[in-house]
Amino acid sequence: MQGLMMDYPLTIQTILERVNQFYPRKEVISKLPTGVHRYTYGDFYRRVHRLANVLQDLGVKPGDRVATFSWNHYRHLELYYAIPCMGAVLHTLNIRLFPEQLAYVINHAEDKAIFVDASLLPLVERIKEHIGGVGTFVIMNDTGQPPQTALEPLADYEGLMAGAAETFAFPQLGENDAAVMCYTSGTTGEPKGAVYSHRAIYLHSMAECMADTLALSERDTIMPVVPMFHANAWGVPFAAPMTGASQVFPGPFMKPPDLAGLIQDEKVTFTAGVPTLWFGLYHLLMQEDYDMSSLRAMVVGGAAMPQSLIEDFEKNLGIRVIHAWGMTETTPLGTVANLKSNMDSWSEADRYSVRAKQGTPVPGVEIRAMDEAGNIVPWDGQTMGELQVRGPWVIRSYYNDPRSPQSFTDDGWLHTGDVVTIDPEGYMQITDRTKDLVKSGGEWISSQALENALMAHDKVLEAAVIAIPHPEWQERPLACVVIAPEHKDQVTKEELLAFIRPKFAKWWLPDDVVFVEELPKTSVGKFDKKVLRERYKEYGL
Numbered sequence: 001m002q003g004l005m006m007d008y009p010l011t012i013q014t015i016l017e018r019v020n021q022f023y024p025r026k027e028v029i030s031k032l033p034t035g036v037h038r039y040t041y042g043d044f045y046r047r048v049h050r051l052a053n054v055l056q057d058l059g060v061k062p063g064d065r066v067a068t069f070s071w072n073h074y075r076h077l078e079l080y081y082a083i084p085c086m087g088a089v090l091h092t093l094n095i096r097l098f099p100e101q102l103a104y105v106i107n108h109a110e111d112k113a114i115f116v117d118a119s120l121l122p123l124v125e126r127i128k129e130h131i132g133g134v135g136t137f138v139i140m141n142d143t144g145q146p147p148q149t150a151l152e153p154l155a156d157y158e159g160l161m162a163g164a165a166e167t168f169a170f171p172q173l174g175e176n177d178a179a180v181m182c183y184t185s186g187t188t189g190e191p192k193g194a195v196y197s198h199r200a201i202y203l204h205s206m207a208e209c210m211a212d213t214l215a216l217s218e219r220d221t222i223m224p225v226v227p228m229f230h231a232n233a234w235g236v237p238f239a240a241p242m243t244g245a246s247q248v249f250p251g252p253f254m255k256p257p258d259l260a261g262l263i264q265d266e267k268v269t270f271t272a273g274v275p276t277l278w279f280g281l282y283h284l285l286m287q288e289d290y291d292m293s294s295l296r297a298m299v300v301g302g303a304a305m306p307q308s309l310i311e312d313f314e315k316n317l318g319i320r321v322i323h324a325w326g327m328t329e330t331t332p333l334g335t336v337a338n339l340k341s342n343m344d345s346w347s348e349a350d351r352y353s354v355r356a357k358q359g360t361p362v363p364g365v366e367i368r369a370m371d372e373a374g375n376i377v378p379w380d381g382q383t384m385g386e387l388q389v390r391g392p393w394v395i396r397s398y399y400n401d402p403r404s405p406q407s408f409t410d411d412g413w414l415h416t417g418d419v420v421t422i423d424p425e426g427y428m429q430i431t432d433r434t435k436d437l438v439k440s441g442g443e444w445i446s447s448q449a450l451e452n453a454l455m456a457h458d459k460v461l462e463a464a465v466i467a468i469p470h471p472e473w474q475e476r477p478l479a480c481v482v483i484a485p486e487h488k489d490q491v492t493k494e495e496l497l498a499f500i501r502p503k504f505a506k507w508w509l510p511d512d513v514v515f516v517e518e519l520p521k522t523s524v525g526k527f528d529k530k531v532l533r534e535r536y537k538e539y540g541l
C-alpha cells in the first residue's frame with residue numbers, strides 16, 4: 001500500500017519563498033572593501049528575482065552550469081538562490097585552486113558564465129587562454145574602482161541588475177534536479193565534482209536546525225567564515241534563511257581582528273570555520289579585549305579541532321565549541337559531537353574527550369567502519385577502520401568521472417578515505433586520512449593523535465606530523481611544529497617530546513621535531529601534508 005501524502009518537491013525555491021514571507025525584515029550584512037553593506041531578506045528576495053532575469057537574458061537555460069568566483073557576501077548569496085531556483089546549477093569555484101586545476105574544473109563543468117569579484121579578477125585572467133568556452137564574465141565590483149581586465153565578453157553585475165525586470169516566474173522543479181556543484185579540493189589527482197540536488201540541500205538544511213545538531217534558529221545571527229566556495233559554506237546560506245536567522249558575511253576580511261570585530265559589532269551568535277582560523281582568533285582574544293558575549297557557539301570542522309583548544313575556548317573565553325565532521329561529498333555535514341544526556345554525570349575530562357571526537361551522525365546519515373579485510377569493525381572505540389557513509393545528502397557518484405566506481409562499495413556506501421574508531425555510544429573519531437597514517441613496522445600510528453597532543457602545549461601554535469621513510473621501520477613520524485610568536489626560540493625538541501611521552505607508547509613518539517615558521521595549507525586552509533612529505537622525503541636517510 002502506498003502512503004497518501006502530497007507529492008511536494010523539496011526545493012530551494014521553497015526556502016526563498018519562506019524567508020520572504022516570514023522574515024523579510026531580518027538582515028544580511030556583508031563586509032566589503034567599499035564598506036559594510038546591509039539589507040533585508042525582503043531586499044534580497046527582490047534582487048534574486050531580478051538576477052534570475054539577468055541569467056535568462058544571458059542565455060542561461062535549465063541545467064546549465066553557472067560559476068561563481070567570489071568571497072562570502074550578499075551578491076554571492078543572491079547567486080546561491082537565483083541560479084538553482086531558475087533550474088540552472090550553481091558551480092562554486094574555489095578561489096585558491098592552482099591555475100591548472102581551476103581551468104580544469106571550469107572546462108569539466110562546462111560553465112556557461114562566471115560571476116567574479118573584481119578584486120579576484122587577476123586570478124581568472126591567468127587562465128583566460130584555457131577557458132574559451134565561458135560565454136560571459138560578470139563582474140561584481142567590490143572595489144569601488146572601474147575594473148581593469150582583458151577578460152571578455154564582460155558585463156557588470158549592477159548594470160545588468162538595473163536593466164532587468166523585477167519579477168520572474170520560477171519554473172516548477174523536481175526535488176532531484178541538480179542545484180549546486182562543488183569540486184573536491186583534490187590534494188592528489190584532478191578535482192572531482194559533487195553535484196547536490198535540491199532535495200539534498202533542503203533536508204541538509206533541516207538537519208542543521210535540529211536541536212541536537214547545530215540548533216540553528218530564527219534567534220541566531222550566523223557568520224559563516226567557511227568560504228561559500230567550499231561545500232556551500234557548510235550549508236549555512238541555505239539553513240539560515242530556512243529558519244529565518246540573519247547572516248553576517250566577512251567578505252575578504254578573514255583575519256582574527258576582522259572576525260572578532262564583526263562578532264562584537266553585529267552581535268553574531270553562531271559562526272562556522274576550520275580550526276586554523278580559530279587558533280588565530282584564540283590568541284587574539286587572549287591578548288585583546290573584544291566583547292564576545294553574543295556568541296553562543298562556533299562549529300568547527302574540516303580538520304580536527306584539538307581537545308586542548310576546545311577546552312581553552314570554553315574555560316578561558318566562555319565560548320562553546322561544537323566539533324563536527326563532513327566532506328564535500330556529504331553536502332557537507334555528516335557528524336556532530338554533542339553530548340548525550342546520560343553523559344551529564346561523567347567527569348569533565350571524559351565529557352571533553354567525547355566532545356573532541358567527530359561525533360555521532362546527524363539523522364539521515366549512517367556510518368560504519370571497515371578494516372582492510374572488508375570486515376565491519378566493532379564499535380569499541382579502539383579498532384580502526386575506514387569510515388563509510390550513506391544518506392540522502394551523500395553523493396552516489398562523481399560528476400562525469402570514470403574514477404567514480406572505486407569511491408563506492410558494492411552495496412552503495414561512500415568510501416571516505418578517513419580512518420576512524422567508533423565507540424560503544426556511536427561516537428566516531430578520526431585517527432587519520434588513509435594516506436596520512438604513519439605505518440611503522442606494519443603498525444599504524446595516528447598522526448592526528450600526535451598533532452593534538454603537541455598542540456595541547458601552550459607554546460605550540462600548530463603541529464603537523466608526517467611519515468618519513470625509514471630503512472628499518474618503512475616509515476616513522478616526524479613532527480613539524482610552529483611555536484607561537486611570543487615564545488619563539490624558547491622551546492626545545494626534548495621539552496615537546498617529554499610533554500607528549502606520557503600519552504603514547506614509546507614507538508609512537510616522533511623521531512624528530514623540526515621547528516618551522518609556518519605550515520603549508522591547502523586551498524581550504526588545512527595542513528598540506530603532501531607538501532611537507534615532499535619537503536622531508538629524504539629527512540634522516
Ligand code: AMP
Pocket residue numbers: 184185231300301302303304305323324325326327328329332358416417418430433524
Ligand atoms: P573536504 O571535502 O575538503 O571538506 O574534506 C573532507 C575531509 O576533511 C574529511 O574526509 C576529513 O578527512 C577532513 N575532516 C573534515 N572534518 C574533520 C574533523 N572534524 N576532524 C578531522 N578531519 C576532518
